[in-house]
Amino acid sequence: MEMIPSYILLEALGSEFDDYTYLPAVGTHGGILLAWKSREVRITDPMFTTNALTAKVSGADPTPWWISIVYGPQDDEEKVTFLDELRHIRATCAGPWLLCGDFNLIYHDEDKNNSNLNRRHMGKFRRCINDLALKEIYLNGRRLTWTNGQDPPTLVLLDRAFCTSDWEDLIGECHLRCLAFVLSDHRPLLLDCTPSPAAHRRFRFExxxxxxxxxxxxxxxxxxxxxxxxxxxxxxxxxxxxxxxxxxxxxxxxxxxxxxxxxxxxxxxxxxxxxxxxxxxxxxxxxxxxxxxxxxxxxxxxxxxxxxxxxxxxxxxxxxxxxxxxxxxxxxxxxxRIYSVLSDGHVLSDHKDMAEAAFAHFDAMLGTDSRRDISLELQDLIATSENLQDLDAPFTEAEIWNAI
Known part of the structure; x- marks a missing residue:
């Protein structure tokens, strides 16, 4: 989609997201939308490159930071240019930086469920991550984010979020998780940077x-x-x-x-x-x-x-x-950190509800005599011996050579 009218944004995201900018798609490829609530955050200095949309974010914290949303190319030769594009963006935007989106690249063997790997591109992507001093934000609950929908399916981790160390220090703890995908072959990612609820701190020996x-x-x-x-x-x-x-x-x-x-x-x-x-x-x-x-x-x-x-x-x-x-x-x-608990078919995310569900579960389990299909016969597992003096005897030379 080369143009995004306001009514499409209103239908998709609601009236709270009252401002936006976007990088137009080329045919059926690419296309990036960045929308925000102007009452809570201010987006300035947008920069448009071939495969990325970059902007400066200013919110409640006095220190602004940069966000880059990417849509990596599928052509092998263009992927090398894409990595150079990321280096250019970082050189232009100094300070805390969040980099996220569909990279169309992997850098670990476990990022794909089969052995059809392009190790040359994996090495280039890994080297780019090291050169930019990026840290990947841990993805909770899922290992792979894209499927080709075939039988058997090919599953790949293409969608990621990276950040610099100063961005992590500025924002604090955040939680990245996958949502359900219906129409797209990509699982949408949700990065939650809201402060964690205050909880009772357990005693820890230092x-x-x-x-x-x-x-x-x-x-x-x-x-x-x-x-x-x-x-x-x-x-x-x-x-x-x-x-x-x-x-x-x-x-x-x-x-x-x-x-x-x-x-x-x-x-x-x-x-x-x-x-x-x-x-x-x-x-x-x-x-x-x-x-x-x-x-x-x-x-x-x-x-x-x-x-x-x-x-x-x-x-x-x-x-x-x-x-x-x-x-x-x-x-x-x-x-x-536990962000949600499944209890009796219901997903609980409130801290108090999760604590009550955990207490009820273990309270019903502990001290309850339940029927077991399998039992252990300890007398058959542990051979008894009338003479235990051999345990105190020194090792013989033959036993030492056998062990070596």
Whole structure:
């Protein structure tokens, strides 16, 4: 469609999307529409290229960012030009960037359900992603987004969303999922960037607490503060008291490492500015040096916290910075977060409804004696022996050679 009149947009999206721009289609190929609610967001500086529509987005956040929507070509030679087009767009639009659409390219073997792969184009696409420092937004619930409708079908992951690290830091957590497709051979994607609902934070033990002064005293005092004649109740109350005491102690002694680092930088900068006009007094010089030492300690602490939360145990110290750990932990939260639950044939997305459904399910399951078709005969699985002294005997030379 070379022209998109307003009434088509009104019929398709409703009256709330009151402004739009588009890249016309060429015959039956291409065509990109970008529509928005002008009361909530402002789109400026549209840029039209062969296979992409790019614009600057300004909303509630003071920092604007760029969005590029693509419709990749199908011809093999044009795909190479398309990748160069993406590099040109990035060179023109500096700052946070979201890149999404139908790329008509893959870069992993698992992006297609058969072995008919063009590895030359896969390598070029992968190299382009690395050159542009892009991170793919995790697609929840689906692995492939396009089908040719044949029997057996060919399924491919052609529709994606990429972003830069500064866009992820600016927007925060987002959720990308597939919707049902009826008329198109592509599954439509929905990228939800609304803030996640506040939920009760569970207690999590922080490994760096072990190296903080006063940790053992807090645990000892909290553990001995509870007494109960029932041993199980006593254990539960002691664990609960210890968790509460550790959270309170951590908030007082550690607090927000990033906020304390920002305060240290501000005070150090003011001392540096004052030195240009006068000599610092002895107490000021002492505080100046103390803040520098404190800042280094906080930086090390922040890195330790980020490393633990990222769960990247295979990296050694110095292999990556704190920003990498924070980005990986953000990816883990996006991947592991539950956004909907199917209960009794109904899809629940509200956080309270999902919690109630989960509680009802496990409450009905736990402690209920149900009939099982299969049972385990433990006496047949574990061979009993009257003489267990052989277990303490040293290995013989023949056993060692057999193991080798």
């Amino acid at each position: 490994e760096f607490w072990l190296r903080q002064d006063g940790f053992h005293d807090v645990v000892t005092a909290a553990w001995n503060s509870v007494s109960n004649p029932d041993p199980l109740q006593r254990l539960w109350l002691r664990l609960q008291a210890t968790a509460n005491a550790l959270k309170s102690w951590s908030a007082r002694t550690v607090g927000s490492a990033r906020q304390r680092m920002a305060i240290c930088r501000e005070v150090i900068a003011r001392f540096d500015k004052a030195q240009e006009d006068r000599l610092l007094t002895p107490p000021e010089r002492w505080l100046h040096q103390t803040l520098k030492v404190t800042y280094l300690g906080l930086a090390s602490l922040e890195r330790t916290i980020a490393r633990q939360r990222s769960r990247l145990a295979m990296l050694k110290d110095g292999d990556a910075n704190s920003a990498y750990f924070y980005q990986h932990s953000s990816f883990r939260r996006q991947k592991n």
